Each structure stands twice: as structure tokens, then as C-alpha cells.
Amino acid sequence: MDNKKVTFDDIAKYTHFSKTTISRYFNNPDSLTVKNQDIIAQALIDLNYQENKLAKVLANGKSEFVGIIIPNLYLDYFAEMLNQILTTYETFGYKFLVFVSMNNKETERKYLQELLAYKIEGMIILSHTIPSKELASYNIPIVTIEREDDYVNSVNTDNYMGAVQATSLLCKNNCDVLLHINSQVEKDVPAYGRIQGFQDTCKEYGIQHELIIRDLGHSPSEIHNCMTGICHYLEEKYPGQKKGLFMANDTHANSMLNIIFRKHGKLPGDYRMIGFDDSPIASQAIIPISTIGQQIDKLAFTAMELLVEEMNERKKRRPKPKTGLIHKNITPILLRRETTD
Amino acid sequence: MDNKKVTFDDIAKYTHFSKTTISRYFNNPDSLTVKNQDIIAQALIDLNYQENKLAKVLANGKSEFVGIIIPNLYLDYFAEMLNQILTTYETFGYKFLVFVSMNNKETERKYLQELLAYKIEGMIILSHTIPSKELASYNIPIVTIEREDDYVNSVNTDNYMGAVQATSLLCKNNCDVLLHINSQVEKDVPAYGRIQGFQDTCKEYGIQHELIIRDLGHSPSEIHNCMTGICHYLEEKYPGQKKGLFMANDTHANSMLNIIFRKHGKLPGDYRMIGFDDSPIASQAIIPISTIGQQIDKLAFTAMELLVEEMNERKKRRPKPKTGLIHKNITPILLRRETTD
DNA sequence: TTGTACGCGTTATCAC
DNA sequence: GTGATAACGCGTACAA
16 A cells, blocks of 8 residues: 555664664574564564665675676567566566666667676677677676677687588488578677588588578568568579588578469479578478577577576685686577478 | 766856756747857857756656556567567657567566556556556555456557457358367456457358367467477368468467468468468468467557656646546457468 | 765675 | 674765
């Protein structure tokens, strides 16, 4: 009813104990007699006490806040990642302050300041505009996921292995020529492994292949147009040959599949295709798309695990051992569906 | 470098001012001489000061926190909604503490307690397990989005109007029979308007129609199986007739479309279809799906607007006028694509 | 324009 | 087992 906040003082007066005892009831109950515990417990109910964690933070420094900066939520890779990170609350108890950066550097810096002002104990960074060197300079526990990580701890999908799996499968599907269609990727970001893995594997198999790097656009229609162009290109350049397409992600794969399917009324036998991510779109496509499934749950959980370790370290020893950087790799999973044999 | 936090006291000593003056520099700079402002500004840089908003909150009560409880993030309706809500930070400056509830009542209550403990100024609720009556009893500014809202302020899509638009379009497409396929929906949730709007409009047009209410399942495969069954049912019951399908959402629409398309190699002329939500899947489908687009950005912004008003009210007048509940409606937009004429 | 003193709600350090 | 009392970092009357 009343919004008047009841504090330890109120409880103390009500029970004729001191504030200290009330505090102990919460933080070290065993140091009170069972009887007195009951008295206080009852008082909490009578007075309808609600704890104030902010005051607690001010007093002991542990905010139990973790900051998150994520580029967006319309890519379901990010949405699902955030979902999984938030879910770790059940395990670790950390609360999350989340900011969507839209890939703007200045904006991100502003968000970083806000997060620091709220005394977050650590942060998880998924956006990629701020160099890891700068991130590291904030001198706060940080784990990045799937981005440049030269100066910070990180968790990444083993993109290289994923590409190897995808490329190998296409080879075993007896394709004549292998294509990897991707946009320009910097060499220092984990996703570059998809390109590297594709090339290495093709060479290892000694199979004809081509790397198609283009600006694939961002909106669905841009992607669609670009894929249409590439489709024409392929049919002219490799007529009659069995083409194995390793797409950069499931969205692109779906777009390409739709184009081919509408053209031929099916996925012709001279096309095999595999995507990346295991987005919902992959299984909801006109034909379920084979893909390399990122284990987003594991990525998220591992990231928090790593971060929690770091944060605990901060709380204990003064002389932090300053161990080297930790980069964890999560192996993706090959999901065979209907666009490969 | 050092993590020793520098406080107003440190700045005060460094500049030979008092703490109060430092505080004023931030909250009422004009009350200082320009010269002294500069001195303090320089000191902030020299000492590398970082503000502590938690202390500020404890002192003045304004946490600038808003709590969010959202069912999940794998439905992109929720993901996009969260995206849009978080984006309002640029406008209103409120930070968001977000919890994913997975539709568990006890879990949600626990989250509510956590949120209250962090002195949130208000909350936005998208999950629907806790009755609005209980929510209202927490006596804190609340806005719900698209859920039962008998006792709280809310923002909802005008589902009824959306259904009217969809149904009317199918009528104008000269369909012989109209079908609305949905799962069981409680009458007190806004989405029920889709069913009501469909029925009313059909009656108004005097057109043959059927309401198909089934448990449509949750996983993609469950949905697929269910849609397959319904498809058979329709083709047997309404052979040769032009069927206008108003699907409960785009995911269902896409699933149904895939089934029909794979069966006939196209969307036959005796099928028209329209979905709901304007999810990405709608435009990425094998044929772009006509749909009723929820204006998620407007829903989110309006919700925050409403919440901010409430929160400001709390900060000012003691005798809050206790005005009646506010339920805002956002009209959806008909998006004609290729599954309707 | 600037300073003093106290309050915000909790924890930590001593005592008893 | 329990209780004073001083932090924690900042805001805010009230003075000067």
C-alpha cells in the first residue's frame, strides 16, 4: 500500500534489535538464535520490507551488474545470444544492463561511460566498433564474443572448423565446383575463419573452387538483388556442373535458395547448399537448409563463466596474477538437412 | 591505470573547494564562476574522475532504471520489441534491466523482487503469466504491451482493426471461403481481437467462413505437422473453392505457404493468404507474404512515453490525481505483398 | 558564490 | 550473540 520504504532502522525499532543484527539476519543468519531469526522474519512480513540493493552496493561495492553492448537485435543471432546471456541469471545471479549500439563508435563510448557509472562488475561486448585495445584500457573484466579480441578475453565459434565441415560435406556430395559467397571480412575477426577454412579445405581436396566476395547489402531486398546477380553468374559460368554453395549465413542461403527454387520449382540436382548459424530461417525455409550450427547457448554460457572468474578474481587478491589472455573456442555443429545429400 | 575510485572529496581537496561545490559543478554549474568551473573541469581530467550514479541514486532516489520482463527473444516479435524499447534510451535516458521469464510465474515474481530491490522507477511488462491485478498491487508505474491489462496502463496493437483489414482484403480478392487459423486465445488478451475482427467482418460481408482453432504447437516441426493436417482438411472440405487464409502470425503463414508451394510448385490461384506481425520471415518467404504489420517501433516508443509520464508524476506531486487507466491503441498497417492480389 | 552538516540504506569494524 | 559507530559517494537544506 504505502510506498514509504521501510529500512533496517524501522525493523530494528520494531524488533528492539539494532541495525547490525538486522543486517546479520540477511548476511549471516546463523549468528543469531533461531528464535530471534523468527522474530525478525515476522517483522519483515509485518512491515512489508523490501531490500535496497543499491544501498548494499554502495556499502560493499558488489553491484552484481554486468554490462552488455550488442549491435542490434534484428539479426536473430544477436537476439538469441542476448537471450542466452540473460538466461545465465539463473546460474550466476548477475543482472544485466543492456545497450544496443547500432554500430556507432561515439554512441558506444557513451554507453560505456554509463555502464561504468553504474559500477558494473564486468562487461560482455558483442559490438565491434571499439578496438579491443581501447576496451582493455578501461581496466574492468571484459569478455568479447565473436569479434576482434587481440587485447581482451573472448569466446568465439571455431569458424575455421565450421568452414572445414561445410566444405568437406560439399566435397563428399560430389560437387564439381565449390563456391563460397561472403562479404568482405577483416582478417582479425573470428568470422574470417570461414573464408580461410573454405580455401584450405578446397586446396586439400584439390577441388575446383571460387571465392565470391561482394558487398551483399543489408536489407532483404539488397540481398535478394545481389543473390540474383550471383545466381545468373553461376549458371553462366558453371553450366551443367554440380555446384556446392557455402553461404556466409542462413539469411543469404535462404535468399539464394528461394531464387533457385522459384526458377526451377525445386532445388535442382546440380545444386548443393549449406549455410551458417542455424538461424530459425534455416529450418523454416522452403526446403530445410543444411547449416553449420553455432552453439549460441554454449557461447553465451562460456562467456559468462569466463567473466565470472575474472570478476571473482578482482574481488579477492590484491595482487592479481595478470595471467595471459584467454580465448575460448566453441566448435560448431554440422546440421545435415535437405539442401545437401 | 589505478582502480582507486576518485570521489568528490578527492576533487575537493585537489581544487581546495568543498564537496558541495564539486556537486554543484555537475548539477548547477552556472552557480560557479566560469573560472572555477574550469579549475574543476581540469581536476576531473587530472584525477580521471568517473561518476558514481549508484551513490547519486541513494542520495536523491532517482535510479533512472526501468525494468523489463519479456517472455523470450526467439520470437522476433519480442526481439524487435526489446530492440525498440532499448533504443528509447537516446530519447528518455532511462537504463533498462531486462529479464527473460520463459513464462514461469514463480520465476517472474522473483525477477520482480530483484527489480524492486534495484529501485527501478517503473517497468514494462510483456510477459503474461502474472495477472495485471497483481502487477498493479506493486504500486509502481507500469505499462504492459499486448497482454491482459485490466488493472494497468498499456499499449496494444489494434488487433481488431488488423483483422478487419486482413479479412476485408481477402474478401476483395474474391475468395469463396475465408479461414482464420489460430490457437486458443483468452478473451481478455488483445490478440483475441484478431478472432473477433475476423468473425465480425465475415458476417458483415456475408461470406462463408470458418474459424479453425487448434493447438498449433510451438516448435517448427510441430507447427509444420499441424499445418499439414489443416492443409489436407481444407483441400478436402473446400475443393475448387477460392480459399482466403488469415493466419495468426507470419510464422504460421510461412509454414502453410511452404506446404502449399511444395505441393503445387507455386501458390495456386485458389489460395490467398495473409499473415500477421510483419516478421522478417514474411518478406524472406518463398513468396513474400502479405501481412498485417505491427508498428513495433511505435508500440515501444508509446509505451515508454506513457511510462515516463507516470514516473514523472511520481516524482512531483504528493497527491497523485489517480487518474483512470490508460490503454493506448496502435493501428497496424496492411502490407500487400505477393500472397494476395 | 561557496561551505557545513546531515541524510540516503546498507555493510564493516570494533567492541561488549 | 549483539550493539555502537564509522564508512560508502553524493545531494541538499541551511548558513555564511
